[in-house]
Structure formats: structure tokens, C-alpha cells
Amino acid sequence: MVVTIPTHLDQITPDWLSDALQLQVDKVLLEPFSQRGYGSEIGRLRIQGDTTLPTQLIAKVLPSNPHAAGFMREVQGFTREAAFYRDIAPLTPVRTPRVFHSDWLPETGEGILLLEDCSSMQQFTFPDALPDPAQLTDIARAAADFHARW
Numbered sequence: 001m002v003v004t005i006p007t008h009l010d011q012i013t014p015d016w017l018s019d020a021l022q023l024q025v026d027k028v029l030l031e032p033f034s035q036r037g038y039g040s041e042i043g044r045l046r047i048q049g050d051t052t053l054p055t056q057l058i059a060k061v062l063p064s065n066p067h068a069a070g071f072m073r074e075v076q077g078f079t080r081e082a083a084f085y086r087d088i089a090p091l092t093p094v095r096t097p098r099v100f101h102s103d104w105l106p107e108t109g110e111g112i113l114l115l116e117d118c119s120s121m122q123q124f125t126f127p128d129a130l131p132d133p134a135q136l137t138d139i140a141r142a143a144a145d146f147h148a149r150w
Contacts, residue, residue: 014049045058085097
């Protein structure tokens with residue numbers, strides 16, 4: 001059982017990951033994102049170890065900005081996001097990232113999410129490359145299904 005939660009991305013060690021994922025992690029390289037979200041710091045973890053491990057994960061921890069971190073603690077941001085992935089995401093008709101580990105400490109508001117890295121999935125940057133009509137139909141259908149569900 002993981003008893004501590006990294007409060008900064010650079011505190012995510014192979015030992016901590018091995019414990020959190022219940023798999024052997026030999027090496028982890030952190031690739032911070034150049035853009036930060038208001039509610040978290042986000043980085044890509046490149047992982048070596050157990051062959052059942054994904055080679056990349058996305059890690060989210062509290063932001064380093066004390067005001068943003070205080071707000072996220074106050075609104076229980078990690079509790080809410082973890083609850084979304086646990087309770088709502090499986091019900092949506094839209095694919096969401098797989099959660100490999102989520103943890104938070106209600107008494108401190110600290111938390112961490114380890115998510116599937118979806119960066120290799122198809123994406124569109126408008127107006128550079130417009131999707132073809134079949135892709136637009138799929139996008140519209142997914143949006144309509146999601147809207148109808150909620």
C-alpha cells in the first residue's frame with residue numbers, strides 16, 4: 001500500500017511507482033509538459049521495467065503555485081477527478097484515458113493520478129488539417145451520444 005503521495009513530479013521514483021502500480025519499475029524518466037494546467041502539474045513518465053507496464057504514463061500532482069494548490073485542496077480537486085474516472089467515465093459513450101493509479105489524502109488534499117498517455121491517438125488541429133466527412137460524422141455522433149447521455 002502506498003503511504004506517501006509525491007507532491008512534485010520529480011518525487012515520482014521507480015520505488016514509488018513499483019509500489020503504486022504493484023509491478024516492478026526499474027527506471028522512470030520525467031518529461032514535464034511546457035504548459036501547465038491551473039489545477040495540476042502534468043508530466044509524461046517514460047517507464048522501464050515489468051513488460052506488462054505501459055512504456056508511458058501521464059502523471060498529475062498538485063500545482064506548485066501555492067494559491068492554485070490551496071484552491072485545489074479546498075475544492076478536493078483530486079477527489080473529484082478520481083471520482084469522475086471511477087464512477088462517470090465508464091458510463092460515457094466517449095473513450096477516456098485509463099487510470100493506472102489514483103490516490104489522495106483528504107486531510108491534506110494532496111493527490112496523484114497516473115493516466116494512460118493518449119498522445120499517440122489521432123487528433124486534429126483546426127484549421128491545419130480538417131477531418132474527412134466520415135471522421136466528422138464520427139465526431140458529431142460521439143458528441144451527440146455524450147450529450148444525450150448527460
